[in-house]
Amino acid sequence: MNIEQEFYLFLKERKGLHRLFDAWITQYERLGYAGGSVVVENVKQEEMEAIGTFLGCDLRKQKQIHIYWRQMQKAMDNSRFSTCNIEEVFTLWKGKPLRIKKEERRKKEEFENKMIEKVLEETKDTYFPMWWELQKKQYPEFFHKVKKLLLEDKETLLLCIQAIEQLPYLTHNKKPLAVFAAEISKDPHFFDKGMSYQMLYKGICYRMKKEEPNTLEEKNKLFYDAGLIRDDISNxxxxxxxxxxxxxxxxxxxxxxxxxxxxxxxxxxxxxxxxxxxxxxxxxxxxxxxxxxxxxxxxxxxxxxxxxxxxxxxxxxxxxxxxxxxxxxxxxxxxxxxxxxxxxxxxxxxxxxxxxxxxxxxxxxxxxxxxxxxxxxxxxxxxxxxxxxxxxxxxxxxxxxxxxxxxxxxxxxxxxxxxxxxx
CATH class of the missing domain: 3.40.1360.10 (Dna Topoisomerase Vi A Subunit; Chain: A, domain 2)
Structure with a gap:
């Protein structure tokens, strides 16, 4: 059973989510991609609780729920279903192929390919193009996340690439991770978690030709070798x-x-x-x-x-x-x-x-x-x-x-x- 089938069964067992996902399928067929927002009207208690639990928010006493796709995506990213292909899930849910307009799909793919080509051209003198191909061939699940980041938050992706190109060890220096993050992004917590952290962590492994470590101590050592000190005072x-x-x-x-x-x-x-x-x-x-x-x-x-x-x-x-x-x-x-x-x-x-x-x-x-x-x-x-x-x-x-x-x-x-x- 793949991750899409697991997510489908997860949804099927929760009746309170059924109308919400029916609405998202309709939206997906209309747009040709996952985006925008949907409204669930005349919400029942069971739906209110199920949707609120899934999104991680309090929806009590709301007769109408207005939800943006970014909220849905955030909820999925924080779950075990973060790597699933949502179109496959929608197809399983509907029980037959989605009715997406071919022209809209073609335009969407064309737009995405142009964006990818543009970023690869902009970063041709960095490690990123070769690393991109490596992820695509050997780590498809993570590649899907990187592609999503490129299409939805190009600025964050470019900052992560810049960080790998400016790792302190390259100039025989060391810096606290928070200081380095602030220099790169103006946010000292930029690399604390999420895709920014993942991009930095995996980028360091690639740049330094090291296997991904298993323990927290080994990860801290990896960052230290790259010139980044994660816990400099209490350690x-x-x-x-x-x-x-x-x-x-x-x-x-x-x-x-x-x-x-x-x-x-x-x-x-x-x-x-x-x-x-x-x-x-x-x-x-x-x-x-x-x-x-x-x-x-x-x-x-x-x-x-x-x-x-x-x-x-x-x-x-x-x-x-x-x-x-x-x-x-x-x-x-x-x-x-x-x-x-x-x-x-x-x-x-x-x-x-x-x-x-x-x-x-x-x-x-x-x-x-x-x-x-x-x-x-x-x-x-x-x-x-x-x-x-x-x-x-x-x-x-x-x-x-x-x-x-x-x-x-x-x-x-x-x-x-x-x-x-x-x-």
Whole structure:
């Protein structure tokens, strides 16, 4: 069953929408395309509720409902039927071919083809013509949306094309997405959602020759690589005794915290303003727990341990943490990670090991350490199932022990062991 048949059955089951769609079919046959407006008179309660629910508005106490096609289109765009061919739906609804005047259809197609040719000519020196053909051949559903945007909102389409041609990474810059959107369209929220966002997102993938990512974190990384920072202030992590360079000079702000061995919150925006991590240290210890992180930072400062730095993830790593870790690896600084012995902590450790391989050491993450820090807190069977996804061999052995014990182990009990390593 295709999407048009699904939409037809959806309508058929809702009697309150029947007269509305009869009116739209009449309008479509008259115009030769979906547009204009229709009126449903002497509205019954059932119709009032069904139409209001479909459009997402309150139509109570209205004896006559006047609806524009743009309202219908918006309702469909916000539903699972956004990609359907409305003429096919109307044909299914009527049960026979629509009676559209051939001359009007020919004129409509001629008009659309001229518009498409004009836009392709206007954008011939950009990525768009080749991308248009790619969508047409490989992604027909999305191509239908792009074509609709071209025909109904050419200005928005051209702004999206302009954005892809002016991505900050092309000039080795970075900008907050809201600032970039305002520069392109005068609207800071222009790329927040809808087709503008889709055009930007898919355009970046095409321009940078990257597969479309699956997770939100991967999407944020894609935008970051394109020079666009989506969440620059609240996306941060804690670090201590890590220095940075900009234009081959030490960064004054980072250097101040570094020289004073002070812990601070670095944001994604801070990272975008430096060129590299300065190799003033040999290794960085990554801690999951903020309290353990703070105690080790104080210990490092007290005993003037100059060749190490610290990073705190506070649980699951965000984009800021990954960008910082990538920069540390680029500077040939060895990573050490230690977290809790529970399903969530083990998953973080495994994810980091799969990503950074020999560049990261799983620090005090064996069965011996687990026995030292085991608690009385039991782990549910549902959470224990998460351990079955661990890939690293060393962590798999620990996971099996945790499954047997069904109890968590916490970093706080290993602080003395950590301190011995620091010295």
């Amino acid at each position: 941060y992590c804690m670090l201590c005794h890590i220095n940075a360079e900009i234009e081959n000079q030490v960064h004054a702000g980072w250097n101040g915290f570094f020289m004073n061995y002070e812990t601070w919150n670095v944001s994604l925006w801070n990272l975008s303003q430096i060129d590299r991590i300065k190799k003033d240290i040999k290794k960085v210890y990554i801690l999951e727990n903020p309290s353990v992180y703070r105690m080790l930072c104080e210990y490092g400062k007290k005993y003037n341990v100059n060749d190490i730095g610290f990073l705190c993830t506070s649980g699951q790593l965000n984009l800021c943490a990954y960008i910082l870790l990538d920069m540390l690896v680029d500077s040939k600084i060895q990573l050490y990670y230690s977290g809790d012995f529970d399903p969530e902590g083990m998953q973080i450790a495994d994810k980091l090991k799969q990503r950074y391989k020999e560049n990261i050491v799983l620090w005090h993450y064996d069965e011996h350490d687990y026995r030292k820090c085991i608690s009385n807190k039991t782990i549910s069977e549902r959470r224990l199932m998460m351990l079955r996804n661990i890939k690293d061999l060393k962590l798999m052995q620990v996971s099996q022990r945790i499954e047997q014990e069904k109890r968590s182990g916490y970093q706080e009990k290993l602080i003395d062991v950590y301190k011995e390593d620091l010295l």
